[in-house]
Amino acid sequence: MPESAAPRWHARFMLGLLLAPALLWLGALIVAPHLDLAVLSLRERVGPRQYAASLAQYRTFFADPLYWHVFVRTAWMSVVATLLTLLLAFPIAWVIAKLARGRAGSLLFIVCLIPFWVSETVRTLGWMILLRESGVLPGLLVRLGITDMPVELLYHDATILVGLVYTSLLFMVVPLISSLESLDNSLIEAAYDLGAGGFTILRSIVIPHAAPGITAGCIVVFMLTLGNYLTPTLLGGKNSEWFTEQIYNQFIVRFNWEQGAAFGFLLLGLSTAMVMAGLRLTGQRFGDVMRRT
Amino acid sequence: MSTPDLVADAVVKRFGEHVAVDSLSFAVERGSFFSILGPSGCGKTTLLRMIAGFIAPDAGDIAIGGGSMRGVAPNRRPVNMVFQQLALFPMMSVGENVAFGLARRGIARAERRRRSEAMLERVGLGGAAHKRVDELSGGQRQRVAIARSLVLEPTLLLLDEPLGALDLKLREHMKIELKQLQAAFGTTFVYITHDQSEALVLSDHVGVMSHGRFEQLGTPQDLYYRPQTPFVAAFVGANNRVVGRATARDGASIEVTTADGWVIRAIHHAAGAIAVGDPVEAFVRPEVASLGRSEAQLPAGQPPHAGEVLSVLFDGANSAVLLQESRSRREFRIALPQTGQFSDLKPQERILFSFDPARAVCFPARAQAAGADA
Numbered sequence: 001m002p003e004s005a006a007p008r009w010h011a012r013f014m015l016g017l018l019l020a021p022a023l024l025w026l027g028a029l030i031v032a033p034h035l036d037l038a039v040l041s042l043r044e045r046v047g048p049r050q051y052a053a054s055l056a057q058y059r060t061f062f063a064d065p066l067y068w069h070v071f072v073r074t075a076w077m078s079v080v081a082t083l084l085t086l087l088l089a090f091p092i093a094w095v096i097a098k099l100a101r102g103r104a105g106s107l108l109f110i111v112c113l114i115p116f117w118v119s120e121t122v123r124t125l126g127w128m129i130l131l132r133e134s135g136v137l138p139g140l141l142v143r144l145g146i147t148d149m150p151v152e153l154l155y156h157d158a159t160i161l162v163g164l165v166y167t168s169l170l171f172m173v174v175p176l177i178s179s180l181e182s183l184d185n186s187l188i189e190a191a192y193d194l195g196a197g198g199f200t201i202l203r204s205i206v207i208p209h210a211a212p213g214i215t216a217g218c219i220v221v222f223m224l225t226l227g228n229y230l231t232p233t234l235l236g237g238k239n240s241e242w243f244t245e246q247i248y249n250q251f252i253v254r255f256n257w258e259q260g261a262a263f264g265f266l267l268l269g270l271s272t273a274m275v276m277a278g279l280r281l282t283g284q285r286f287g288d289v290m291r292r293t
Numbered sequence: 294m295s296t297p298d299l300v301a302d303a304v305v306k307r308f309g310e311h312v313a314v315d316s317l318s319f320a321v322e323r324g325s326f327f328s329i330l331g332p333s334g335c336g337k338t339t340l341l342r343m344i345a346g347f348i349a350p351d352a353g354d355i356a357i358g359g360g361s362m363r364g365v366a367p368n369r370r371p372v373n374m375v376f377q378q379l380a381l382f383p384m385m386s387v388g389e390n391v392a393f394g395l396a397r398r399g400i401a402r403a404e405r406r407r408r409s410e411a412m413l414e415r416v417g418l419g420g421a422a423h424k425r426v427d428e429l430s431g432g433q434r435q436r437v438a439i440a441r442s443l444v445l446e447p448t449l450l451l452l453d454e455p456l457g458a459l460d461l462k463l464r465e466h467m468k469i470e471l472k473q474l475q476a477a478f479g480t481t482f483v484y485i486t487h488d489q490s491e492a493l494v495l496s497d498h499v500g501v502m503s504h505g506r507f508e509q510l511g512t513p514q515d516l517y518y519r520p521q522t523p524f525v526a527a528f529v530g531a532n533n534r535v536v537g538r539a540t541a542r543d544g545a546s547i548e549v550t551t552a553d554g555w556v557i558r559a560i561h562h563a564a565g566a567i568a569v570g571d572p573v574e575a576f577v578r579p580e581v582a583s584l585g586r587s588e589a590q591l592p593a594g595q596p597p598h599a600g601e602v603l604s605v606l607f608d609g610a611n612s613a614v615l616l617q618e619s620r621s622r623r624e625f626r627i628a629l630p631q632t633g634q635f636s637d638l639k640p641q642e643r644i645l646f647s648f649d650p651a652r653a654v655c656f657p658a659r660a661q662a663a664g665a666d667a
Contacts, residue, residue: 190380193345194441195368195397204393208384 034268041261057262067246067263074243075270077157077232078225081164085172085221086214088165093176098185112173120167124234127163128154131235155237163231168224172217179213180206212289215282219275219289226271243267296359298323298448298481299344304353306339306505313339315505316353321449321483321498326475329485330492331502332528337485340502341451344483345374358448368397373442374451378458379434381426387413387437388422394445412444413437416474431459435467443478452484456491468494489529493517501525521563523656526576531613533582533625535575536658539567547655549575555620558596558650565657572658579613580628582648584635595647600625602642614638616646 044054061067096108115123130136131153138150153159183206191201207214232242247267250260279286297320306314313336321327329337342348344355346367355362358371373394382390391409400408410422416436421429429437435455442450456464456471472495475482486492492499493513500510501524508528509521520526527534535557541548547567550556559575561567585591600616603624612629627646629635638644 184378184380186376186378186380187382189347189367190374190376191382191393192347192367193372193374194394194445196393197368197397200397205382205384 037261037264040258041265043258045258057259058266060259061262061266070241070243070246071266071270073241074226075274077160077164077242078222079274081161081168081225082218082222084161085165085168086218089169089172089176089217090214092169093173093180096173097177097180098183109173109177112170115166116170120230123167124163124231127159127166127235131159154235155239157236157239160232160236160240160242163235164225164228167228167231168221171220171224175213175217175220176210179210179216183209211282211284215279215284215289218278222274222278223271226267226274295323297321298358299327299483300356301340301344302354302356304340304343304350304355306336306343306348306350312505314343314350317505317507318353319500319507319510321481324479324481325497326472326482326484326495328492328496328499329483329502330487330489330499330529331485332487335502336505337487337502338453341374341453341483341485344449345372345451346370371448372451373445373447373449374453375438375442375455377453377455379438379455381434381437381441383426385426386422387418387424387426387429390426390437391422391441391444394441398445409440409444412440415477416440416443432463432467432470435459436470439471439474443474443480447480449481449483452482454486454488456486456488464491471495493529501528503528519562520576520654523574523576523659526574526654526656531579531626532576533579535577535623537573537575539569539571539573539655542567542569546650547573547575549573549655551621551623553621555598555618555623557598557653559653559655560651561655563654563656567655567657573655574658575653575655577625577648577653579626581652582625582627582646584614584627584630585645585647588645591645591647592649595649597645597647599643599645602638602640602644604640605629605636605638612636614644616644619643 041057042053042055043051044056046052061071092108092112096105096112100108118126128135131138133150133152133154135153137153138147141147142150187205187209188201191205196204227244229242229244229248232240233245236242243263244267247260247263250256250263275286279289299321301317301319304314304317305312315336317340329340331337339348343350344357344362346362346365346369362370382393385393388406388409391412392405395405395408406422410419413419413422416439418433418436418440421433421437426434426437438455439450452471456467459467468491471482475495482495484492484495493516496513498510499513499516500507501516502508503524509516509525511519511521516525516529520529523534526532535549535551535555537549537551537555539547540550540556545560545562546558547561548556548558557575557577559577561573567573583592583595585597588597591597599619601619603615603617606613606615606626610631613626614629614635616625616627617623618625625646635644
């Protein structure tokens with residue numbers, strides 16, 4: 001109808017205007033640099049300021065077992081960190097969403113939030129002060145007579161995991177709380193009334209209901225962990241062998257941007273593949289997960 | 294008579310200072326439909342949750358099917374509950390919902406399927422087993438919720454205002470369906486509601502609850518025709534409440550005179566003595582009173598009263614006229630006869646009315662009667 005044509009055009013224009021900042025941000029800061037990186041990763045330096053298209057950067061990755069090893073290790077450690085975060089966050093989210101009433105719930109949530117008032121660097125340095133050989137925790141262990149000499153608690157895989165879980169906890173707790181809060185308590189009571197025990201209720205009622213929240217939390221935490229640089233580098237030292245460190249080395253230390261760009265794309269591919277595999281495994285769709293949380 | 298399916302013995306539940314259930318004792322016969330009727334906050338939900346086992350009584354005992362339920366968890370009780378919001382599991386199909394309890398009892402998959410499908414058939418939902426819960430209408434969900442409980446063949450089925458979420462038309466329909474289901478299965482139903490019409494239509498026995506106690510426990514007819522307390526008279530069915538003092542007494546017949554000098558007669562049959570001069574509350578049901586344009590039109594032998602029409606409340610078979618009694622300026626509701634007589638009444642019209650004093654009831658006034666609403 002002619003009357004509605006103008007308002008519809010107007011509405012579209014307004015929608016475009018509202019979306020403009022987000023689209024600009026997405027285009028200028030994410031799509032454009034990635035296109036540039038893609039071009040960069042697919043060329044090879046053949047002479048001073050001379051480049052040719054080539055797959056050499058990717059070939060290097062598959063040829064050198066060190067890169068492979070670090071790549072797989074990063075993926076594996078990230079999966080472990082994500083699962084540990086989930087195990088730790090679930091009871092916290094349950095308490096906040098279901099058991100704590102009124103102010104106690106928000107207070108607990110603030111307790112989870114407080115570490116994030118401090119920058120990640122300072123937080124990680126805090127862990128170092130606690131865990132290094134001359135630090136607080138080894139000293140305490142000696143004083144309690146558990147160890148004879150101060151032990152170095154830094155630079156272990158477990159240390160890296162502790163740091164990663166600590167950094168990621170909030171990002172798991174938030175989607176879990178929102179998905180658990182929407183679970184009607186009477187469903188739990190009904191299951192209990194029909195003869196189910198705690199474990200069955202968890203398995204057949206709570207987890208299926210919270211699945212989108214669990215998946216969303218896992219995706220966010222996995223991506224954050226996989227792409228984390230500071231925590232593994234500081235807490236793991238030279239034992240960290242984290243893939244982001246390899247990317248950093250290529251770009252900054254070796255000034256080999258082509259190789260770094262290729263590594264960056266491999267990491268992007270890895271995180272995409274892992275997320276897709278996770279969704280497939282739990283039978284969920286990405287859109288549903290993002291909508292439900 | 295066999296042992297009752299449910300026996301409550303001096304059950305008490307307190308929340309802080311507040312006594313939610315106050316030393317309540319009653320028994321529910323096997324196969325009967327028992328309702329607990331009361332306004333919100335009277336403790337009926339607390340009582341139901343104690344029977345289901347979600348909360349433990351502070352004192353007293355609840356026995357189900359002859360066995361004490363002290364320390365028995367909800368998932369071990371021979372009781373199932375239909376929740377107010379039904380609480381069907383949205384992550385499961387209709388069939389899985391019904392089979393859920395059977396699976397918890399370790400019944401094999403094929404048998405579970407057979408029994409749940411047979412149960413769905415019985416509640417008129419044959420072939421719906423594969424459907425999702427959100428594909429069903431409100432009434433169908435109701436039936437799934439009942440089927441999910443009844444498939445476990447509980448000694449007792451508890452229903453927590455299950456019709457509250459439905460619209461009026463469906464509620465009327467489900468009322469009849471519930472009664473038929475209960476008759477067909479023969480399971481003992483314990484039903485809680487604040488809707489007196491649900492309680493009256495459905496139940497064999499009703500306990501009217503107020504402030505954690507049963508005001509009266511009896512058949513719907515008892516509650517309606519022979520209320521034992523002013524609360525029951527006011528809560529069950531419509532009633533005109535007249536507050537005054539006893540000015541004369543002739544056996545059970547009491548003469549009640551209001552502060553402004555209106556005199557009526559009513560029968561005192563409940564507990565508590567009434568002496569001349571005592572404050573009393575009398576109740577006259579709208580359908581007990583008759584209208585007349587002249588004294589000759591009123592039933593013979595009934596003392597006449599006069600009033601002025603305030604408004605005609607047309608509601609089909611439940612139509613009534615709201616009068617203002619001439620002497621006391623008190624509102625008085627009278628049912629309009631089904632014959633269509635008096636349907637031409639106009640506001641401000643003066644009219645006579647009368648009622649049989651034997652069908653009006655009178656109680657000693659409650660302590661805080663002046664403040665309580667009828």
